[in-house]
Amino acid sequence: MSESEMAIIKPEAMKSYVWLQCADGSIQQVEEEVAMFCPMICREILQTGTGSSKNYAISLPERVNPPILSLILDYCRFHQVPGRSNKERKTFDEKFIRIDTKRLCELTSAADSLQLKPLVDLTSRALARMIEGKTPEEIRETFHLPDDLTEEEKLEPLKNTNDDPRIRLLNRLYAKKRKELKERQKLKDVEVEEPRVDERSVDEILSFINGDGDSKSAKASKNKKKNRRKKEQTKDPSRTDSEKSHKKDASTLSLVISEAGGSYSPSSSRASEIQHNPEDAFATRVDFEDGDVDDGLDPAMKEELDREVEDFARRLNSDWPERMQEILSLSQERRAVPNLMNGNGSLRRYTGILVINGPSNMWMT
Amino acid sequence: MEDRISTLPSNIIEAILLRLPIADAVRSSVLSSRWRYEWSTIPHLIFDKHSVPSSLHYKLEKIVDQVLLLHSGPIHKFVFDGYAYLEDFAVVNRWITVLSRNNLRELVLRFCPDRLYKLPSTLFFCKGIVILDLHDCEFRLPRVFEGLGNLCTLSLENVVISDNDFVTLISNCPLLEKVAFMDFYGCSRLRFNAPNLRELIIDGLFEDIYLENTPDLAILSVGLDDADDLDDEGDSDNEDVEKEHYNFMTSLNAVLKIENLSLRHNMLEFLAGDGLLDRLPTYNYLKKLHLSCVNFEDTRHIAILQCWFRSTPVLEELTIEADSVDSSNPAASFWEGKERADFRFNQLRYLTVTEILGVGPEMELIEFVLANSPVLETLYIRLDNDVCDEVKIYKQIMRFRRASTRAEIINLD
Numbered sequence: 001m002s003e004s005e006m007a008i009i010k011p012e013a014m015k016s017y018v019w020l021q022c023a024d025g026s027i028q029q030v031e032e033e034v035a036m037f038c039p040m041i042c043r044e045i046l047q048t049g050t051g052s053s054k055n056y057a058i059s060l061p062e063r064v065n066p067p068i069l070s071l072i073l074d075y076c077r078f079h080q081v082p083g084r085s086n087k088e089r090k091t092f093d094e095k096f097i098r099i100d101t102k103r104l105c106e107l108t109s110a111a112d113s114l115q116l117k118p119l120v121d122l123t124s125r126a127l128a129r130m131i132e133g134k135t136p137e138e139i140r141e142t143f144h145l146p147d148d149l150t151e152e153e154k155l156e157p158l159k160n161t162n163d164d165p166r167i168r169l170l171n172r173l174y175a176k177k178r179k180e181l182k183e184r185q186k187l188k189d190v191e192v193e194e195p196r197v198d199e200r201s202v203d204e205i206l207s208f209i210n211g212d213g214d215s216k217s218a219k220a221s222k223n224k225k226k227n228r229r230k231k232e233q234t235k236d237p238s239r240t241d242s243e244k245s246h247k248k249d250a251s252t253l254s255l256v257i258s259e260a261g262g263s264y265s266p267s268s269s270r271a272s273e274i275q276h277n278p279e280d281a282f283a284t285r286v287d288f289e290d291g292d293v294d295d296g297l298d299p300a301m302k303e304e305l306d307r308e309v310e311d312f313a314r315r316l317n318s319d320w321p322e323r324m325q326e327i328l329s330l331s332q333e334r335r336a337v338p339n340l341m342n343g344n345g346s347l348r349r350y351t352g353i354l355v356i357n358g359p360s361n362m363w364m365t
Numbered sequence: 366m367e368d369r370i371s372t373l374p375s376n377i378i379e380a381i382l383l384r385l386p387i388a389d390a391v392r393s394s395v396l397s398s399r400w401r402y403e404w405s406t407i408p409h410l411i412f413d414k415h416s417v418p419s420s421l422h423y424k425l426e427k428i429v430d431q432v433l434l435l436h437s438g439p440i441h442k443f444v445f446d447g448y449a450y451l452e453d454f455a456v457v458n459r460w461i462t463v464l465s466r467n468n469l470r471e472l473v474l475r476f477c478p479d480r481l482y483k484l485p486s487t488l489f490f491c492k493g494i495v496i497l498d499l500h501d502c503e504f505r506l507p508r509v510f511e512g513l514g515n516l517c518t519l520s521l522e523n524v525v526i527s528d529n530d531f532v533t534l535i536s537n538c539p540l541l542e543k544v545a546f547m548d549f550y551g552c553s554r555l556r557f558n559a560p561n562l563r564e565l566i567i568d569g570l571f572e573d574i575y576l577e578n579t580p581d582l583a584i585l586s587v588g589l590d591d592a593d594d595l596d597d598e599g600d601s602d603n604e605d606v607e608k609e610h611y612n613f614m615t616s617l618n619a620v621l622k623i624e625n626l627s628l629r630h631n632m633l634e635f636l637a638g639d640g641l642l643d644r645l646p647t648y649n650y651l652k653k654l655h656l657s658c659v660n661f662e663d664t665r666h667i668a669i670l671q672c673w674f675r676s677t678p679v680l681e682e683l684t685i686e687a688d689s690v691d692s693s694n695p696a697a698s699f700w701e702g703k704e705r706a707d708f709r710f711n712q713l714r715y716l717t718v719t720e721i722l723g724v725g726p727e728m729e730l731i732e733f734v735l736a737n738s739p740v741l742e743t744l745y746i747r748l749d750n751d752v753c754d755e756v757k758i759y760k761q762i763m764r765f766r767r768a769s770t771r772a773e774i775i776n777l778d
Contacts, residue, residue, distance in 0.1 A: 105369040112377055124377060127370065128384035136395050143370040145397045154395040 018051035022069060023062040027054055030073060037076035038114040061113035068103070068110045075119055097126040101142060371399040382407050386416035391432060406438040413446035426456045433460060439468035447476045458485045465491045470515075475500040478523050489513070499524065506530045512537030520545040528552040535559055554612075568629075576616035583622060583650070588629035588657075618646055627655035634658070637665035645676040652679060652712075657686035661726035667699055670730070675708055683710070683734070684717040687749070689724050699729035709768075710738040719747040719777065723758040732765045741769040747777035 016032045020041070035051075036042045044058045045051050051058040060069065078084075078092050097104060104123060111119035131139050136154075140147055370378075382390045382404050390404045412429055421428060429445065443464050451457070457474070464472065465487045472494060476482050478501055486507040496518040504526040516538040526534070526549060535541065536558040546555070547568040555567065556575045564584040567574060570592055576582065613635070626648075628636070633656060654677060660666045670685075716734050721727045735744065746762065748755055762774065 102369045105373060108377055109373050112374065120377070120380060124380040125384050127381045131381070131393070132385055132389050134389075136392065139393075139396055144368045145371060145400070146368060148398050149395060149401065153401075 018045060019054050019057035020051070020069070021057035021059050022064060022066050023060065024065065026066050027057045028066075028069075029054075031077075033080055034073055034076045037080045038072070038116050040114045040116075061110075063106075063113040064110040065106070068106050071099075071103075071107055072110060072114065072116065072119065076116075079118070093122050097122060101130070105143075368397075368399075371397065375403070378403050379407060383409055387411055387432065388417050388421075405436050407436075408439050409442040409444075410436065410440055411442070411444040413444060426451060429460060430456065433463050440464055441468060442471040442473075443469060444471075444473040445475070446473065451476060451480075454482045457482060458487070461485055461487050468493055470494060471496040471498075473498040474502065477501065481523070481525060497521075504530055504534070506533055510534075510537060512539070514539065516541055518543040521549065522547040524549050525551045528554055528556075532556045532558070573612045574616060575612035576620060579616075579620060581622055582620045583624045585620065585623055585625070586627035586629070586655075587632055588627075589631040589635050591631065614644070618644070621646060621648065622650050623648055624650045625653040626651060627653075627657075629655070629657040631658065632656075633660075633666050633669055636669055637663070645672055648677050649679060651677045652681040653684075654680055654682070655684040655686075658688040659685055661687060661689040661699070661724055661730070663690075667726060674710075678708075679712050680710060681712050682715045682717075683713060684719075685730075686719050687721045687727055689722050689727060699726040699733065708737070710734060710741070712740060713738040714740055714742045715745070716741060716743075717745040717777075719745075720749045721746070721758075722749050722752060723754075723761075728758075728761060731762060735765045735767045735772065737768055738772070739768045741767070741772040744772060744774045745777050746774065 017029045018032050018035045018041070019027055020030055020035065021027045032045075036045065040061070041051070041058055050056045064072070075096060078096075079089065099107070104126060108120060108123040108127065111123060130142055134142070139145065370381075373381075378400075382393060385393070387410060390407060393400045393404050394402065410429075410432060412425060417425060417428065425447065440463075443460070445457070445460070454476075461472075462485075469491050470493055472488075472491075473496075474482070481501050481503045483503040483505065484499070486505075489507055489510055492511075492513065493515055494513055495515050497513075497516060498518070498520040500522045502521070502524050504521075504524060510533060517540050519534075519538065519541060520543075522545070528551075531552045535544070535556070538559070540561055541559045542561050543564040544557070544559070544562060545566040547566070549569045549571075553570070553572040554575070555571055555573070556577050557565065558578045560578055560580065562579045562582055565576075565579070565582060566584075566586045568586075568588040568590070570590040574587065654673060656670065656673070659670065674680075713734070716731075716738070718727070718731060731744070731746075735741065744762075746759075748758060752758065759776070
């Protein structure tokens with residue numbers, strides 16, 4: 001029997017096979033034409049000549065475990081056949097990725113390590129579809145992501161601070177403090193005094209800021225600077241009447257700052273990261289309402305001032321997540337309320353956040 | 366439960382983020398610490414209707430600003446599809462400055478059609494740019510323009526550009542393969558010195574097109590808009606204009622590798638003014654021919670059709686959009702007393718004839734093609750809306766002899 005006759009009668013006998021070895025040591029024999037569909041395997045065969053026998057099996061990357069390998073081979077077996085229509089291929093692909101999330105991720109990773117680009121495209125598109133239009137909570141649930149960012153961190157990089165009235169308030173305060181500092185420097189008054197605690201003012205200002213009579217109990221804190229500053233304000237002879245009328249506000253606000261500065265420490269390691277966030281730096285420096293921003297301050301003092309102001313912002317924000325939680329818990333009811341802003345269901349759900357953080361958190365909607 | 370997706374290598378996370386609308390991609394930063402900065406290095410930034418929720422469109426500029434500020438690393442592709450009204454184009458200048466420093470390869474800009482954006486000179490120094498797709502813009506090349514050495518695809522729509530700038534732009538982008546030029550103002554004599562050009566689409570009002578150096582052109586589609594405003598003053602310039610047409614004729618004679626040709630709107634009229642007939646070379650690669658606004662009662666149009674048929678021996682797809690004027694000349698015939706040509710459509714597989722009124726020459730054409738196309742697979746027909754007696758026309762067509770046994774007739778109505 002000639003070779004060609006044999007090929008006609010028993011085509012499978014003519015097929016050549018390659019040997020593949022997974023990281024766990026298991027070895028299997030695969031039709032060469034199927035395995036060659038993976039560029040990584042193809043390269044091994046052509047360049048190193050491995051795979052021809054069980055003893056010289058091609059070692060697959062660690063990310064390819066046996067069950068995933070068999071999935072990948074299914075994919076290759078289908079797609080290496082020439083002449084399939086696009087529609088057939090699409091239908092196959094759609095069915096192929098109907099697997100649980102865990103396996104889908106493993107498959108993506110394995111396909112990547114085998115450089116099987118069409119499969120990487122297919123699976124990453126499928127993963128993207130699981131994320132698109134979903135809320136962070138839903139995504140975390142789908143992929144079992146750890147919720148390891150604090151609420152204020154979540155808000156930090158995305159907020160548009162210029163539009164936020166709280167930040168405007170902060171900026172006004174910032175400018176005012178710089179003025180104070182400058183004046184103090186003029187007087188060469190650099191004494192350091194013992195801090196005193198004033199919890200009543202903290203309460204007061206919290207309710208002032210929240211505007212809702214927030215009954216949160218004041219946290220005992222170690223305030224370092226507020227009294228010194230209060231004293232200076234009263235001492236300061238250059239103060240105008242109008243400034244005096246704001247004195248209470250100013251001083252109580254500064255209490256909050258020092259209070260927050262003293263008690264805030266949930267993620268101090270990340271605080272520096274946030275401080276170096278360009279957007280953040282941009283936001284705190286731009287949009288001053290008082291014109292008297294100046295240089296020539298003691299850099300160390302300036303840094304301290306910056307830190308205080310940042311902490312103040314964070315302290316303010318730290319109340320918002322609680323409010324957000326309340327609103328989120330109402331979201332089921334809100335879903336039923338027709339929303340004129342957007343017909344999209346997933347957006348509708350987040351109306352609460354949109355209302356509260358609307359200007360500051362454009363991406364949270 | 367273990368976190369599966371975050372253990373994926375960064376390139377996969379990037380691949381996933383790239384497939385998300387920008388809003389979702391940016392929002393991924395709040396998922397977890399692992400995802401916090403992943404989005405900020407994605408190389409494609411696309412701002413359009415799909416990728417930004419409609420509730421945020423009113424501050425699209427601010428969003429783009431923020432994203433560019435937070436982004437780090439190369440930005441290969443930037444798309445701003447500004448369906449939203451931009452208060453001030455200064456922001457766009459700012460973006461382009463940022464982009465020009467970040468390895469930009471593909472730029473798509475679209476604004477409101479009624480206000481044009483004057484492109485900043487920075488753009489013309491983005492040497493790495495490969496794809497430019499600009500709408501609603503005004504071009505003024507910098508005095509020193511060294512060309513865009515990597516540009517392959519140029520698409521301009523609703524733009525203002527002078528003849529000189531256009532020539533300079535095209536001839537200084539040596540790798541240019543595709544050009545689409547639509548709704549342009551300020552230029553009317555388009556010259557193409559583009560040795561690698563394969564695809565050219567022109568739609569607008571022009572006096573002439575000169576394909577000076579385009580030896581590899583494979584796809585050419587030209588549509589000439591109505592010259593409403595110019596009609597009145599046309600007479601005195603007539604001679605000039607006709608002389609100018611000469612360049613397009615010369616150009617057609619030079620693009621022998623053409624595979625797909627489409628002449629739309631007033632192009633037949635444009636060619637008819639020229640007496641080109643019998644001067645076309647043989648196009649041995651031309652497989653698709655599309656002619657629109659064919660008036661079957663105008664002998665010049667019919668002469669052009671016949672001329673094209675004779676020059677396209679390997680034609681596979683022929684599409685004719687009729688625009689006949691009914692019964693002005695009931696005696697008109699497709700062949701006008703000429704002997705029926707001896708040519709056949711040996712490779713024609715698809716014939717599409719649309720907007721037909723059923724006037725004599727139209728029916729003659731259909732009859733002729735059916736009788737001389739041995740491998741025809743489908744004849745697609747759509748009648749003009751004004752036709753009253755459809756049945757009569759279809760009955761007539763059904764009776765025509767078909768050289769191809771496989772030919773079917775499909776009604777597109």
